Each structure stands twice: as structure tokens, then as C-alpha cells.
Amino acid sequence: MTTIPATALTFWFEPASTYSYLSAIRIADLATAAGVAVAWRPFLLGPIFKAQGWTTSPFNLYPAKGRYMVRDIERIAAERRLAFRLPQPFPAASLLAARLAVALDGHPHLPDFVRATYLASFADGRDIADPGVLADVLGRLGLDAAALLMRAGGEPVKQALRDNTEAAMACGVFGAPTFTASDGELFWGDDRLEQALAWQQRITNHIATN
Amino acid sequence: MTTIPATALTFWFEPASTYSYLSAIRIADLATAAGVAVAWRPFLLGPIFKAQGWTTSPFNLYPAKGRYMVRDIERIAAERRLAFRLPQPFPAASLLAARLAVALDGHPHLPDFVRATYLASFADGRDIADPGVLADVLGRLGLDAAALLMRAGGEPVKQALRDNTEAAMACGVFGAPTFTASDGELFWGDDRLEQALAWQQRITNHIATN
Numbered sequence: 001m002t003t004i005p006a007t008a009l010t011f012w013f014e015p016a017s018t019y020s021y022l023s024a025i026r027i028a029d030l031a032t033a034a035g036v037a038v039a040w041r042p043f044l045l046g047p048i049f050k051a052q053g054w055t056t057s058p059f060n061l062y063p064a065k066g067r068y069m070v071r072d073i074e075r076i077a078a079e080r081r082l083a084f085r086l087p088q089p090f091p092a093a094s095l096l097a098a099r100l101a102v103a104l105d106g107h108p109h110l111p112d113f114v115r116a117t118y119l120a121s122f123a124d125g126r127d128i129a130d131p132g133v134l135a136d137v138l139g140r141l142g143l144d145a146a147a148l149l150m151r152a153g154g155e156p157v158k159q160a161l162r163d164n165t166e167a168a169m170a171c172g173v174f175g176a177p178t179f180t181a182s183d184g185e186l187f188w189g190d191d192r193l194e195q196a197l198a199w200q201q202r203i204t205n206h207i208a209t210n
Numbered sequence: 211m212t213t214i215p216a217t218a219l220t221f222w223f224e225p226a227s228t229y230s231y232l233s234a235i236r237i238a239d240l241a242t243a244a245g246v247a248v249a250w251r252p253f254l255l256g257p258i259f260k261a262q263g264w265t266t267s268p269f270n271l272y273p274a275k276g277r278y279m280v281r282d283i284e285r286i287a288a289e290r291r292l293a294f295r296l297p298q299p300f301p302a303a304s305l306l307a308a309r310l311a312v313a314l315d316g317h318p319h320l321p322d323f324v325r326a327t328y329l330a331s332f333a334d335g336r337d338i339a340d341p342g343v344l345a346d347v348l349g350r351l352g353l354d355a356a357a358l359l360m361r362a363g364g365e366p367v368k369q370a371l372r373d374n375t376e377a378a379m380a381c382g383v384f385g386a387p388t389f390t391a392s393d394g395e396l397f398w399g400d401d402r403l404e405q406a407l408a409w410q411q412r413i414t415n416h417i418a419t420n
Contacts (some may be wrong), residue, residue, distance in 0.1 A: 052272055062262055062384060064379075064382050064383075064384040065384050065385075067382065068382065068384065068396060068398055071395075071396070072397075072398070072402075075405070169274075172274050172277065172278065173274075174272060174274040174275050174278065175275075185281075186278060186281070187282075188278055188282070191401045192282075195285070
């Protein structure tokens with residue numbers, strides 16, 4: 001793992017998560033404006049849902065909630081002039097995308113890759129389970145797709161992603177996106193992003209002035 | 211049922227619901243400022259959770275989510291200078307409080323009763339399952355507690371509450387608070403209250419100018 005600044009806000013994201021998409025698109029600009037560093041940390045919801053006894057997304061298990069989620073995101077996306085469609089199948093199999101994000105840990109293009117992957121899925125409706133789709137995303141960013149896909153399939157990356165998911169659970173993460181401040185304070189959901197940044201900003205400013 | 215203005219925003223609330231408390235305290239002022247009428251409509255989450263296969267609140271079924279909910283509301287309540295504690299037991303048995311709200315349907319003091327009941331539970335930690343607590347709340351508002359408690363135990367009120375819960379499910383309600391605009395648009399959660407009011411305001415203004 002890259003060294004994360006002691007005062008970073010950790011952004012826990014899941015490539016298949018609709019609300020993570022909303023946050024991934026805007027977190028970098030908002031964090032820059034707030035003077036807050038962000039640690040982008042991919043994890044998988046599957047094992048966390050499984051531990052709660054769920055075999056799939058709660059948006060599939062509870063249809064009224066699933067229909068509402070789509071409408072809620074349509075409204076928010078329209079306000080933000082952002083495209084949105086629910087990919088099929090939903091949730092997408094996000095393992096490879098998450099592993100690639102781990103493989104890009106510390107790389108300056110990690111946020112670009114994450115944003116482009118979300119847009120491929122939720123704006124363009126492409127299947128991010130398909131290595132060809134992800135190779136295309138990597139290639140458009142000028143990254144070496146073949147090398148990264150090979151690295152993503154290696155044991156160190158696989159283990160690092162399992163570690164991320166376990167670390168997420170240990171922090172109290174139960175959904176995505178989640179933001180954890182450097183003091184452990186946890187915020188869940190795109191609608192708590194501003195609050196999370198303000199929290200981290202107070203910590204950062206406090207350290208800077210002491 | 212009282213006649214609800216065709217352009218009202220319906221506020222679906224559950225007396226045991228923590229996030230409904232947050233909305234109940236602020237909806238009247240925000241709605242007045244927005245020029246939006248509000249129809250206060252109590253319902254019960256129990257039957258809706260049961261239909262989803264849950265035997266209690268998801269905040270009890272999923273402890274990480276329950277712990278987060280408490281912290282999330284503590285932060286929001288602090289920002290709004292509002293007291294908050296989780297009543298014991300949680301969730302409170304809300305049947306009688308919901309029936310009293312139905313019995314007060316159309317009464318100008320309904321919002322006052324609902325706010326005072328939430329404060330008794332979430333600020334003062336009193337058990338709203340206790341008829342004595344609710345009689346006290348009613349008495350402090352100058353309402354005839356004995357008469358209202360008797361009315362709340364009558365079949366018409368019981369049936370009206372069952373009807374409310376069924377109407378909520380038919381509208382797509384799966385949690386509380388929920389806001390439904392007069393065109394059927396649904397908003398879930400205290401953090402969507404502003405959006406719901408803006409939506410209803412557009413409908414109301416459109417009707418007023420046509």
C-alpha cells in the first residue's frame with residue numbers, strides 16, 4: 001500500500017455501487033477545494049453483504065428500495081448534469097475492476113481510472129466484468145492494460161483487496177460509499193460527502209495550526 | 211380523513227423512527243418558507259418490515275448500521291442544536307402514538323402533538339408506549355387526553371391507521387420518513403426533505419400560474 005497522509009479522508013468505494021459512482025465523480029474537486037487529501041480505497045460489498053445474510057444487493061432483495069434508488073439517483077444525476085443508467089446485470093461483477101484499482105494504488109491515474117470505470121458502467125452501460133471493457137478504459141488513459149491486467153490477477157493484488165474489505169468491515173463499513181476521517185469518524189453515503197470533508201478539514205487544520 | 215389540499219406534500223412518519231424525528235421538528239417551518247402545504251400522515255413500519263421478512267428494525271438486525279445511525283443522528287442533531295438519545299427499548303412500541311396522531315387528523319394541534327411526542331421519546335427518553343406519557347403530552351398541549359385516548363382505541367381510528375400503512379406501501383414507501391409529492395414522486399429520508407419541498411413547490415407554482 002502507498003503511504004496515506006495521516007490527515008487523509010479515506011474514500012471506500014465499490015465499482016458496482018451506484019452511490020459510489022456519484023461520489024467518485026465529484027470527490028476530487030470538492031476535496032481540493034477543501035484542502036483535504038483523499039485516500040482512494042476499493043473494496044467489495046459482496047463479502048460484507050454475505051456476512052449480513054444477503055445473497056445479492058439489498059436493491060435486488062427489496063424491490064421497493066431498488067426502484068427508489070434508481071429514481072433517487074436519476075434525480076440527483078439530472079441536477080448534476082450526469083448521465084445515469086442501471087447496468088445489466090446489476091450489480092455488475094466488480095471483482096476485476098476492484099483488483100485493477102488495487103493494482104493502481106499510489107498511481108497518479110488511479111482517480112481517473114475509477115471515474116472512467118464508473119462512467120463506462122453507469123453512463124455508457126458497458127459491462128465492467130468484461131476484461132476487454134476495462135482494457136479499453138485503461139488504454140484510453142494511456143496505461144499499459146496488458147501489464148495491469150496481469151498484475152491484477154496476481155496473488156499480492158488479490159490479497160490486498162481481501163485485506164481492504166476486511167479493513168473496511170473492521171472500520172464499521174456496511175455499505176458504499178463510505179468515508180472515514182483520520183480519527184476514525186465514519187460517514188456513509190454520497191449525501192454525507194460534504195460533512196465528511198468538513199470533518200477531515202477540521203482535523204487537518206487543527207494539526208496544521210498546532 | 212381530512213381533505214388534503216391537492217397540492218400538499220405528504221409527510222409519512224412513524225413515531226418510533228429516528229430520522230422521522232429529525233424531519234418532524236423542521237418540516238413545518240421549511241414548508242411555510244417554501245409556501246408548501248404538508249399533509250401529516252402517520253403509519254407503522256412494523257407491517258412493512260414484516261413484509262420484507264424483518265422481525266424488527268434493520269438498525270437492530272444489522273448492528274454496524276444501527277451504530278452508524280446513532281452516530282449520524284448525533285452529528286446532525288448537534289448541528290441543529292437538537293437533543294438526541296436512543297430510547298429504550300428501541301424501537302419504541304409506536305402503535306398508540308400513531309393511533310393518537312390519526313385521532314388528531316385535521317386538528318390544528320396535530321403537528322404540535324407529533325413534535326412533542328418525538329421530543330418525549332428522543333430528547334427526554336420517555337417511553338411513548340406508556341399511555342400515561344402520551345396523556346401528559348396531550349395535556350400539556352391543552353388537549354383532552356382522556357377523550358383522545360378513548361377515540362384512539364376505537365375501531366375507526368384503528369382501521370384508519372391500517373389504511374394509512376397500506377396506502378404507504380401502495381405508494382412505494384419502504385422506510386421513514388418518506389415524502390410524497392402530489393404527483394406521486396417519492397423522497398425517502400430526512401436528507402431528502404429540501405428536495406421534496408422544492409419538487410412540491412414547482413408543482414404548486416405551476417398550478418397557481420396556470
